[in-house]
Amino acid sequence: MTRPVIIGLTGSIGMGKTTVAAMFEKAGVPVFDADAAVRAMQGPDGELLPAIESAFPGSTGPDGVDRDALGKIVFGDKEKLAKLEAIVHPAVGRKRAAFLDENAQAPIILFDIPLLFEGGGNKAVDVVVVVSAPAQVQRERVLARPGMTEEKFEHILGLQTPDAEKRAGADHIIDTGTSLEETKAQVQAIVEQLRSAMADNG
Template sequence: MIVLGLTGSIGMGKSTTAKLFAEAGVPVYDADAAVHRLYEGEAAPAIEAAFPGTTANGKVDRNKLSARVVHDPAAMKRLEQIVHPMVGAARQKFLNAARQSGAPVAVIDVPLLFETGGEKRVDAVVVVTTTAEIQRQRILARPNMTDEKLGAILARQMPDAEKRKRAHFVVDTSHGLEPVRARIQDILAKAAKMQPRRS
């Protein structure tokens, strides 16, 4: 089974691209959704212990937690040390299930794939991109998004040009869904001929 790492900066259309992979019959692991599930249960006690007052009723209050860690690299690192091993275990479970189902290709959707060294755990990387103008419009249209918040998020992400340079495949979402669907078919055809490179 070939494992594709799907990544892209905020507002590039990665979630939509992940949905289109799923629509094409590919098992897709969503790292953000996995974190959401952990925040609603398993990870909450450890996060409350590290950041008192950031949970309620056994669930993490994402806004409170975000306010606590977004401008504090040391706090962010502490949070990652709690969450990353749990996410890793969930990802492994997903891959084992995909392999058992006989899927030729599986996709792991990870926003900070390069930033966390995740490209070493996949056979090829798919980077989703668009123009800087479209990216900005999409992000600022989100609820509760400000220029300052956007700046803080982008500061944690590797620049788009660098991601595209390191990608095996690039998907441009600037021109609507149909070109993206066509590109996904093209990527799946090429992936089917690849040899796994993970050790």
């Protein structure tokens, strides 16, 4: 049985990845959103709460993980961040495997993974799509977010693989520094190209 072609979608903060993932979904491609899976598992009654509370006492409450409290604990501390990732990453992997099983009949599926390159996930997908925009556009978008500061932005950038490296490792680059219509056309072109390649190979 042929399995779906797996697209790995990634992009640095503020590049418009969420918008592009939604466009793929509208084009009929099932999307696994790693961030959404994490939010659900860390939300009220989330399955990761006991392990996170045990590792970082005081970081959870009735509404799930207190992101500010947990952020203060792990921010800038590599060991604590690694401890948190050791709880979260395997759980996300299990959710992703379940999603793959559920959508085994789909010709193409998409994994929306912010840290695709950082976690080595680019080796586990068939096609890497990087969402990118000019640095100035990225900065303006990110600094417009509530609670975002220059310091936080620089810290996040420091944790992420630089945009130029991501672009170099991409099979396709989607430029979101253009209009939504133009971005949508880029998404559609990739989907059509993959479908026609599959038809040729099928």
